[in-house]
Amino acid sequence: MNIYAYTLKELEEYLVNNGFKKYNATQIIEWIYEHKVYDFNKMTNLSKKLIEFCNENLYFEDLSILKVETSKLANKYLLGLKDNNKIECVLMNHDYGYSLCVSSQVGCNMGCSFCESGRLKKVRDLSLEELVGQVIAVSRYEGVRIDSIVVMGIGEPFDNFENIKRFISLVTNNKMLNIGQRHLTVSTCGLVPKIYEFADLETGVNLAISLHAPNNEIRDKIMKINHAYKIEKVMKALDYYIAKTNRRVTIEYIMLAGINDTDECAYELANLIKGKLMYVNLIPYNETSNFTMKRSNDFKIKSFYDILKSNNINVTIRKEMGGNLSAACGQLRANEEGEK
Ligand code: SAH
Numbered sequence: 001m002n003i004y005a006y007t008l009k010e011l012e013e014y015l016v017n018n019g020f021k022k023y024n025a026t027q028i029i030e031w032i033y034e035h036k037v038y039d040f041n042k043m044t045n046l047s048k049k050l051i052e053f054c055n056e057n058l059y060f061e062d063l064s065i066l067k068v069e070t071s072k073l074a075n076k077y078l079l080g081l082k083d084n085n086k087i088e089c090v091l092m093n094h095d096y097g098y099s100l101c102v103s104s105q106v107g108c109n110m111g112c113s114f115c116e117s118g119r120l121k122k123v124r125d126l127s128l129e130e131l132v133g134q135v136i137a138v139s140r141y142e143g144v145r146i147d148s149i150v151v152m153g154i155g156e157p158f159d160n161f162e163n164i165k166r167f168i169s170l171v172t173n174n175k176m177l178n179i180g181q182r183h184l185t186v187s188t189c190g191l192v193p194k195i196y197e198f199a200d201l202e203t204g205v206n207l208a209i210s211l212h213a214p215n216n217e218i219r220d221k222i223m224k225i226n227h228a229y230k231i232e233k234v235m236k237a238l239d240y241y242i243a244k245t246n247r248r249v250t251i252e253y254i255m256l257a258g259i260n261d262t263d264e265c266a267y268e269l270a271n272l273i274k275g276k277l278m279y280v281n282l283i284p285y286n287e288t289s290n291f292t293m294k295r296s297n298d299f300k301i302k303s304f305y306d307i308l309k310s311n312n313i314n315v316t317i318r319k320e321m322g323g324n325l326s327a328a329c330g331q332l333r334a335n336e337e338g339e340k
Contacts, residue, residue: 002061003032004136005129007169008176018057020050026175028054033176063133065141077138078333081106081130085123088333089134089153097147102134104164105155110189111224112210114256114285114293117154120333125160131167135177148183152208154333157186158194168205181205187252192229195237199244207241208250208281209234213260214268222259235272242277251280255296255304266304270311279314 006014011025027045031037040046040054066086067078074092081087087103106123108115139146149171151157157164164186171177171184181204188195189210198207211234213219219226238249251273255261269280282305285295296304301317308315 001058002129003028003058004061004132005127007128007166008173009169010166015050018053020053024050029175032060033178061129062140063130063137065137068141075142077134077141079134079137086333087126087130087134087154089138091138091142091144091146098142098144099148099150100135100138100146101150101152102131103153103155104131104151104157104160108155109159110156112189112212113222113224114254114291116288116290117333119290122155122159125163126155128163128166128170131163132170132177135171146177147179148185149179150185150187150208152185152187156189156191158188158191158198161194161197165201168201168203172203172205185250187250189223189225190229190234191225192233192237195234195241199237199241202245204245204247206247206250207238208252209238210252210254211269212252212254212256214265214272218260218265222256231272238278239276246277249276249278251278252283253280254283254285255301256285257294257296257300259293261296261300261304263303263307266307267311270308270313273313274311279316280308281316281318283318284320 008025008029011029012022015024016022024046028040028043031043037043038060040051040058043051046054064080065077066080069076074090076088076090079087079089085106087106089103090101092099092101103126105125107120108117109122111118135146135149151164151167168181168184168186171179172181185206185208186198187208187210195207195209198205210223211219211231212222213226213231216226216230219231241247242249253260253269273280282301284301285293287293287295305315305317
């Protein structure tokens with residue numbers, strides 16, 4: 001088994017079940033994550049017997065990087081999985097450090113009408129080693145420490161909830177990737193039951209929600225998930241999350257010309273979230289050749305922003321990092337798969 005397929009607790013259990021000590025897991029983990037030693041023979045404080053056992057049963061394997069697109073502030077990577085599926089992730093160079101946007105599934109079944117990732121249906125969930133593998137592969141390739149992670153790549157993380165929970169545990173464990181809970185953000189299109197479960201984990205991990213519309217009429221048209229969970233249900237779940245964690249929720253709102261960018265929409269959105277511990281991130285839509293939807297022009301975005309601001313809503317306009325990259329979520333993979 002790939003060593004990156006284990007959380008600390010799981011490795012402890014595995015070693016104990018095979019006659020070793022619980023603390024052996026911590027020793028191994030420290031070698032790997034702290035000392036960057038990827039050879040069991042060089043782990044000098046392990047017994048001969050344990051080294052032999054590890055060599056026989058465990059290995060180190062990175063995801064392969066198939067393609068890199070670079071720009072000034074962000075690099076995009078196409079990664080190959082063992083079964084020849086492909087995923088992508090994006091490294092962003094912020095003034096506060098490196099942030100990596102990771103994928104959670106191969107493809108996506110949520111079927112949002114503007115999104116490239118969903119054009120290719122879900123093939124399967126990513127395993128823990130593939131979730132963590134993205135962080136490890138990019139960080140090694142670039143020789144940088146990744147300071148924060150957003151789960152906003154291809155896929156719906158809450159549709160792969162068990163592995164996302166294990167990913168959170170591995171990423172935030174101070175003996176493992178050691179990324180603070182507050183530096184990890186999970187974004188969902190609004191799988192309501194999972195929002196409650198996520199709240200009940202009581203971690204400090206951030207939650208972002210792809211709202212993209214202030215009412216059911218518009219949201220129904222652009223996001224299939226809204227047929228299952230209406231905005232009122234999403235809001236109630238977010239209220240629960242906030243009450244439980246006291247963490248601010250990010251509302252993601254893509255600006256789509258003529259669809260959700262009118263002044264009325266801005267007023268309606270302001271009313272919907274007024275007084276709640278939430279902030280709005282307005283996202284200029286990345287147009288792709290496969291959809292006819294257009295990005296709102298800068299004046300519209302500014303006017304939307306101003307209305308929210310004047311209604312005392314915390315709001316930012318997402319800084320565009322991608323430039324020349326096939327920046328739309330899933331676009332690089334979709335293009336590659338399309339070439340076949
Ligand atoms: N399934 C999760 C996470 C992946 S999508 C979710 O829905 O939140 C990450 C974000 O990118 C979502 O807000 C999604 O709506 C947005 N997105 C998708 N396609 C986009 C595009 N072409 N331009 C800008 N944002 C896009």
